[in-house]
């Protein structure tokens with residue numbers, strides 16, 4: 548899971564922004580190390596049919612729909628032939644990330660226009676829903692949450708003229724009610740922000756994702772992907788191998 552693909556202004560922004568050169572380096576590293584890229588739809592199809600997902604499979608997703616996804620990520624994804632799904636905040640597309648600007652005015656970023664979304668769609672990028680206003684689903688009443696999930700799907704479908712099959716919970720916040728609404732709204736699967744690998748027993752409305760950040764240089768990135776954890780520290784690798792030895 549990525550957010551912005553642009554050079555972060557500071558360490559705080561690096562939590563959400565990965566520079567274009569690092570993004571390219573990470574994807575190239577995966578290609579060179581025999582990882583294979585699949586679309587979210589291919590992976591969900593395997594899980595639905597309880598089929599094992601091939602080892603070293605990678606699915607790229609980007610949350611929020613920042614303008615830099617078009618300017619910076621799209622050319623790299625096209626060049627490297629990597630499929631990706633971008634989760635859109637339907638009422639804010641063509642505007643700015645108002646949900647973030649409210650708490651920190653310096654974080655004001657422009658989002659994708661519908662024209663850019665259309666252009667990327669034609670080139671094979673897929674899109675999903677991320678609510679209408681990037682709400683904290685667990686903080687709002689059920690009726691508002693229902694509208695945020697269902698109307699987001701409808702809005703994007705009206706704009707793109709195709710079914711929107713995937714949803715991502717903003718901030719990774721959701722409970723059983725929200726997962727059920729997502730299912731009833733007609734989405735086929737939903738992404739959480741819980742880390743880990745996905746397999747035949749994964750709940751497709753709680754898909755796991757790794758949070759890739761702007762300071763995930765080679766070693767950290769490699770450990771995150773290899774061990775399926777957001778903790779890319781060296782300790783993770785030591786713990787992993789220690790557990791393996793204990794299991795023998």
Ligand SMILES: [Zn+2]
Pocket residue numbers: 610611677681717718
């Ligand atoms: Zn988001």
